[in-house]
Amino acid sequence: MDRARHSGASWTEIGRSMGVTKQAAQKRFVPKGPESATETDLRTFALYDTAARTAVVRAQEEAREAGHDTITPEHLLIALIRDPEATAARTVQALGATPEPVRTAVADRFGPQAATVPAAIPFTPQSKKALELTHREALRLGHEHIGAEHLLLGVITLDEGPAAEVLRDLGVTKDRTEQEVLGLLGGAR
Known part of the structure; x- marks a missing residue:
């Protein structure tokens, strides 16, 4: 669209x-x-399926475990590949990027730890943009739900920053990801 x-x-x-x-x-x-x-935000988040909601929660866990005071697209990406059975992780694997090299490459690009980590870790502007793009990608594909696969497309669509760079370096492009997602979902809408 x-x-x-x-x-x-x-x-x-x-x-x-x-x-x-x-x-x-x-x-x-x-x-x-x-x-x-x-x-x-609340209305959009209500459209997220269990896998997408889990990925957002896991992104916060990833940020906390890394000692970061914000949730970045990199945390979202690591959360997306954490469950190897999830559509997003299967998509990345099908495109030739296994989870551990992705995780390592992303972790190598993390900034320093924060002095303190807040209880409710906020999203960076780039992460908010990725979430906005997630919704847009689901709409563009004509899907009624927002899944982790759409979140993956949202992160890739940023086209800048460490998460998108890591994926691009590993051959995971937006076009290839979209084709794989549609194949895994069987063209489901």
Whole structure:
């Protein structure tokens, strides 16, 4: 959808290609009016499946264990590959990057430990952006849920920072990841 909008496609054209009206396309992809960020975050988080929620919680655990006072996209990535049976981890493995080299490469890029780690570790702006992109990727693919695989796509879509660099260096690109995710999910929507 983003590509279509950036290339100049109208909402009518986008709606037609999706088999819906332009209003339905806009409703699905355009954020609603002003509301608090917390309301938006909570409503979006409610769409996360168990694997995605678990990955977000594990990212906080990863940050705490590393002695960091913020949750970065790198913590999200490590959390995503922690469970080898999860779709995100299977996707990365299918693309030739096994969890341990990914974990090691990401850990090598971590910054120093913080003097103190807060009880509720906040997300960095980059992590918040990855979570926003996660939702966008699920919508773009036409999926009704937000899974860990979408979180992986969100991290990759950042296209900057250590997490995206590690994945790119290991041959895990956005296009390849998307193809693999769709294959693993059987094109499920």
